[in-house]
Each structure stands twice: as C-alpha cells, then as structure tokens.
Amino acid sequence: MxxxxxxxxxxxxxxxxxxxxxxLQAxxxxxxxxxxxxxKTAFVQGIAIGLGYSEPVTSPTYALWQIYEGGRLTIHHFDLYRLDTVEQVYAIGFYDAVDSDGVTLIEWPERLGDELPVPRINVYINRIDEEKRNICVEGLK
Ligand SMILES: Nc1ncnc2c1ncn2[C@@H]1O[C@H](COP(=O)(O)OP(=O)(O)OP(=O)(O)O)[C@@H](O)[C@H]1O
Ligand SMILES: [Mg+2]
Structure with missing residues (x-):
C-alpha cells in the first residue's frame, strides 16, 4: 500500500x-x-510524539544511533550519513536494534546497500519549497 x-x-x-x-508495530x-x-529528523520527531515520547528528538549525527524510551514502543534512531563502510553496521550494533521489539528509524538508508533490512516501510520525503513537502509512505501493513 x-x-x-x-x-x-x-x-x-x-x-x-x-x-x-x-x-506501527513492534x-x-x-x-x-x-x-x-x-x-527526515522532523519525521522521526513526529513519530516520537505519536508514540508518546515527550522529549525533543535531534539528529544523532555523531552517535549514529540514539534510543528514545518511554513511549508505546522504544525508538531506535539511526542517522547513517557518516557511516564509512557498510561493514561498520555490525560494529555499531545495528542488528541488535533491528531484532529488538522496538521500532527502527533510519536516516540515509542508502548507506546500508544490501544490508538494508527486509521487510521494511519506506518513507520518501521530497522538498517542494521552503515549507512544502511531498511525503510518500510505502509498505505499511
Ligand atoms: N513541511 C516540513 N516538513 C519537514 N521539515 C520542514 C517542513 N517545512 C520546513 N521544514 C524545515 O526543514 C528542516 C528539516 O530538517 P531535518 O533536520 O528534519 O532534515 P533532515 O532530512 O533530517 O536532514 P539531514 O539529512 O541533514 O539529517 C527543518 O529546519 C524544518 O523546520
Ligand atoms: Mg536528519
């Protein structure tokens, strides 16, 4: 859909x-x-609000991975912009997040190449002008 x-x-x-x-489901x-x-980060913020997480969400630029707990589901937030090699995902524990019963949100998923988990939901955000965005969601059950 x-x-x-x-x-x-x-x-x-x-x-x-x-x-x-x-x-969203576990x-x-x-x-x-x-x-x-x-x-992308703004979208994560919206998800966090929707799951009942009350703190502001920021881009985990240097951490690569941030965890937000306390909402209906734990959020694992990855910003892979600075991922150097695909193999690095093992070192940062990416699959611990994916295999958990939280939800995993990934900025710059292109960096994962073939390591990008399946199945998944894809969200495409296109900037139309300063404030306007076209957002397309694919793969929701
Ligand atoms: N309709 C909109 N939806 C999302 N962001 C918007 C919208 N209109 C304006 N903005 C602004 O666009 C910026 C989006 O920044 P955000 O950090 O979410 O982008 P990003 O895709 O995560 O970028 P990066 O790749 O650097 O992590 C913010 O400054 C936000 O206020
Ligand atoms: Mg961001």
Whole structure:
C-alpha cells in the first residue's frame, strides 16, 4: 500500500508522522529517504510524539544511533550519513536494534546497500519549497 501526502508546513509533517505512528508495530523498520534538510529528523520527531515520547528528538549525527524510551514502543534512531563502510553496521550494533521489539528509524538508508533490512516501510520525503513537502509512505501493513 502506498500513501502520499502534501505537507504544507512542519506541523503538517508532524501530524502525518504522528498518525502513522499509531499503526506501527513492534519490530517495524522504517527507511527515511530524502535530501539534506528534507525533513527526515522532523519525521522521526513526529513519530516520537505519536508514540508518546515527550522529549525533543535531534539528529544523532555523531552517535549514529540514539534510543528514545518511554513511549508505546522504544525508538531506535539511526542517522547513517557518516557511516564509512557498510561493514561498520555490525560494529555499531545495528542488528541488535533491528531484532529488538522496538521500532527502527533510519536516516540515509542508502548507506546500508544490501544490508538494508527486509521487510521494511519506506518513507520518501521530497522538498517542494521552503515549507512544502511531498511525503510518500510505502509498505505499511
Ligand atoms: N513541511 C516540513 N516538513 C519537514 N521539515 C520542514 C517542513 N517545512 C520546513 N521544514 C524545515 O526543514 C528542516 C528539516 O530538517 P531535518 O533536520 O528534519 O532534515 P533532515 O532530512 O533530517 O536532514 P539531514 O539529512 O541533514 O539529517 C527543518 O529546519 C524544518 O523546520
Ligand atoms: Mg536528519
């Protein structure tokens, strides 16, 4: 199933992600595609709000992996922009997150090549203008 939405501004993106969060199940993996500044981290923030996590979410630029606990499901947030080699995912414990009963959200999933988990949900975020985004979600049950 594919779901597409034009989000007119940041709040729209938050609400869209917040609603989608209600449909997430333990073990789900979400790949977030989009250019720098498209809104991948913003989307993670919306999911976090939707799962009842109350703290602000930031891009885990140097950590590669951040965990948010306390909501309906634990969130494993990866930003792989700075992943040097695909093999590095084993060292950072990527599969511990994927095999857990939380949800795994991945920014820059392209970096994983063939290591990108299957099955997964794909989210494509395209910047139309300063505030407008086209968001397409594929693979929800
Ligand atoms: N409709 C919108 N949806 C998402 N972000 C928006 C929207 N309108 C404006 N923005 C702005 O765009 C920026 C998105 O930044 P964000 O950090 O989420 O991007 P990103 O895709 O995670 O980038 P990076 O690849 O650097 O991690 C924020 O400054 C946000 O306020
Ligand atoms: Mg980001």
């Amino acid at each position: 594919i779901r597409t939405k034009i989000c007119e501004n940041l709040n729209d993106t938050y609400s869209f992600a917040e609603n989608l969060a209600q449909e 073990g789900d993996v979400i790949a977030l595609y989009g250019n720098l500044g498209a809104g």
